[in-house]
Structures are given as C-alpha cells and as structure tokens.
Amino acid sequence: MGETLAMDSTFIQPIEHRPKLEPLDSLDEQVPTIDLSISLSRTTHQLVSEIASACQNWGFFQVINHGVSHELLARVEKAARLFFDQPMEEKRKVKRDAANAMGFHDGENTKNVRDWKEVFDFLVKDGTLIPASHEPNDKELRVLCNQWPQYPSGFRETCEEYARELELLAHKLLRLISLSLGLAGADGLKGYFNDEQTSLVRLNHYPPCPSPDLVLGVGRHKDAGALTILAQDGVGGLQVKRKSDGEWIPVKPIPNAYIVNIGDVVQVWSNDKYESVEHRVVVNTEKERFSFPFFFFPAHHMMVKPLEELVNEQNPPKYREYNFGKFFASRNRSDFQKQKVENIQIDHFRLPL
Ligand SMILES: O=C(O)CCC(=O)C(=O)O
Ligand SMILES: [Fe+2]
Numbered sequence: 315m316g317e318t319l320a321m322d323s324t325f326i327q328p329i330e331h332r333p334k335l336e337p338l339d340s341l342d343e344q345v346p347t348i349d350l351s352i353s354l355s356r357t358t359h360q361l362v363s364e365i366a367s368a369c370q371n372w373g374f375f376q377v378i379n380h381g382v383s384h385e386l387l388a389r390v391e392k393a394a395r396l397f398f399d400q401p402m403e404e405k406r407k408v409k410r411d412a413a414n415a416m417g418f419h420d421g422e423n424t425k426n427v428r429d430w431k432e433v434f435d436f437l438v439k440d441g442t443l444i445p446a447s448h449e450p451n452d453k454e455l456r457v458l459c460n461q462w463p464q465y466p467s468g469f470r471e472t473c474e475e476y477a478r479e480l481e482l483l484a485h486k487l488l489r490l491i492s493l494s495l496g497l498a499g500a501d502g503l504k505g506y507f508n509d510e511q512t513s514l515v516r517l518n519h520y521p522p523c524p525s526p527d528l529v530l531g532v533g534r535h536k537d538a539g540a541l542t543i544l545a546q547d548g549v550g551g552l553q554v555k556r557k558s559d560g561e562w563i564p565v566k567p568i569p570n571a572y573i574v575n576i577g578d579v580v581q582v583w584s585n586d587k588y589e590s591v592e593h594r595v596v597v598n599t600e601k602e603r604f605s606f607p608f609f610f611f612p613a614h615h616m617m618v619k620p621l622e623e624l625v626n627e628q629n630p631p632k633y634r635e636y637n638f639g640k641f642f643a644s645r646n647r648s649d650f651q652k653q654k655v656e657n658i659q660i661d662h663f664r665l666p667l
Pocket of ligand 2 (some may be wrong): 534535537542593
C-alpha cells in the first residue's frame with residue numbers, strides 16, 4: 315500500500331464524539347432502500363411516496379436500479395486505488411493549495427479535528443466560479459480548475475465520464491424529490507444547477523488506522539449542498555444519526571447501490587420538512603476503505619430560501635435567504651486552517667419564531 319497517514323494528536327476526537335466500535339447488530343434498523351425502476355406494478359406515485367417517507371424519516375436512503383453503469387463505477391474504484399496507492403510525493407504533485415481547492419488533499423478538518431482520510435476532488439464543470447472569500451461585501455470571484463494526475467492513465471477520462479453519469483442521476487433524484495414535496499413542476503429546481511453549478515465529485519480513501527477508537531474518517535457533519543449521492547465499497551464505516559433517538563446507525567454496504575442524502579439546501583427549500591441529517595465515518599485497523607460522493611451544489615450566485623410554493627400563513631418561512639457561493643466559501647475556509655469557531659451552518663439564517 316502507498317504511503318499514508320501517521321497517527322498524531324491532531325486526529326484525536328473529544329471523548330464525547332469518539333465512536334463506539336461494537337460489532338454491527340444485524341437486526342439493527344437500516345436506512346430504507348428504494349428501487350428507482352418504474353413498471354406496470356410500480357407507479358411513479360408509489361416511488362415518490364417512498365422517497366417522501368425516507369426523506370422525512372431519515373434524510374438518507376439507498377437507491378438501486380439507478381441507471382449508473384456498474385462497470386463505470388468499477389473503473390472509478392480501480393482508478394482511485396491506483397492513484398492513492400502511489401507514494402505521497404507523487405500525490406502531492408496534484409495537491410490542493412490556497413489558490414486551487416481541487417486535487418489531492420490529506421489535511422481536512424471537520425469541526426476542527428483532522429479527518430483520517432485522503433481525498434481527490436474534481437469539479438463537474440471545470441472552471442467553476444466561486445466567491446474569492448467568505449466576506450459578505452467582497453464581490454470578487456475566482457475560477458476553480460481541475461488538476462489531473464499523469465497516473466493512472468485514463469484517470470481523467472474515467473472521472474469525467476463518472477461526473478456526467480452522476481449528474482443525470484442527480485437530476486432524476488431532484489425531480490423525484492420535487493414531486494415528493496408536492497411542487498407543481500417537477501423541473502422547477504433544475505435551473506439552480508446550470509452550467510455554473512459548483513457540484514463536485516470527491517474520491518475518499520480511508521487508510522487502516524491504528525487507533526480507530528480515537529479518530530473518525532470524517533467527523534460528524536451535515537452536507538451543505540442540495541443532495542449527496544455516494545458510492546461506498548464493501549468495507550462499511552458510514553454512520554447516520556437516527557432522527558428518532560440520535561443513535562448512530564451504520565449504513566450497510568449494498569454492492570452497486572448509491573446512498574442519497576438530503577443536504578442543507580433542500581432543508582431550507584422545504585422549510586424544514588426534510589432535514590439535512592448528521593453523519594460520520596468510522597475507520598478500522600484492518601481494511602482501507604473507498605467512497606465516492608457526488609455533491610450536487612447550485613451555482614455560486616443562487617440565493618437559497620424556503621420555496622414560495624411551500625410556505626404560507628400557517629407555515630411561514632423559517633429562514634432568510636442566503637447566497638450559496640458565500641456559504642460554500644465559508645465552509646471551505648475551515649479546511650485550510652483550524653478555525654476557532656464552528657463552521658457556518660444554516661441555523662445562522664434561521665428566523666426567530
Ligand atoms: O465516506 C463516506 O461514507 C461519507 C463521506 C462524507 O460524508 C462526506 O464526504 O461528506
Ligand atoms: Fe457528508
């Protein structure tokens with residue numbers, strides 16, 4: 315295996331956030347699995363109602379028969395394995411820095427504790443614009459560009475093909491979620507994800523860890539975008555905070571399924587009908603793990619607020635509007651340097667009752 319992380323105190327979680335590493339109880343409740351195929355015996359109406367209950371009860375679900383090629387996913391996994399298996403010196407050639415947030419990175423913090431992982435990020439639309447800083451009055455934009463490694467060969471083509479396929483699945487899910495919210499037009503939200511969308515794909519590599527009881531692969535967090543669509547390998551480690559009691563529930567690997575979760579943008583659009591749910595990743599001493607999230611993010615200039623169609627006198631808006639690009643920029647800032655404050659949350663925009 316290539317050179318990876320070395321344990322030190324920056325990875326250590328505060329006691330209250332350390333994982334319990336009990337064996338997985340096979341009778342444990344699971345996030346729902348939804349079959350996206352439509353047939354004579356299974357109508358769109360039935361599918362939409364399954365989506366509605368999964369979004370309300372869990373904020374997470376798995377999908378099968380989603381239309382993404384299994385062969386393509388296998389190619390992405392192989393490319394990721396070969397890339398991360400290289401010496402650090404090679405990976406650093408496409409290292410992310412303050413000027414370019416895309417590429418390889420192994421120093422990400424979630425809530426000020428370092429994650430036990432290495433990542434490779436790329437944009438769905440290369441050359442995406444984002445605000446240069448999180449400062450509200452700074453109107454400057456900067457261009458984010460992808461950087462691609464020389465090795466393994468075909469890495470870039472595989473990644474680009476994957477992004478295109480996942481974008482199609484994201485639109486399919488966005489339509490289903492729109493219908494499940496009772497929006498009049500299934501395509502009403504499509505315009506937020508135009509050619510200026512800030513969506514990105516991340517390749518996550520979680521190396522085996524000598525102290526999985528003290529660290530997390532990704533600390534507890536909520537995803538900032540509209541939806542996240544994640545492929546995980548067979549190792550397992552993702553845990554979701556169950557809404558009913560706050561218990562951490564492992565998401566069982568299902569070969570070729572995708573895990574879908576509601577992000578902060580859909581929580582705000584739906585005026586809290588659907589919530590963005592906390593999740594985290596535990597690691598283990600034996601096996602490295604790979605996962606590939608597709609983060610479906612609006613264009614930087616889009617303003618996010620509860621949808622007009624979903625608010626009325628009985629259900630007044632719970633949030634004031636915010637700019638997606640500035641939210642994104644504030645979140646990303648905390649990845650580069652340890653912040654003394656917790657990073658930005660949609661609660662900052664919550665209106666008093
Ligand atoms: O690796 C996983 O299972 C989840 C990763 C995750 O939550 C994230 O990157 O936002
Ligand atoms: Fe996440």
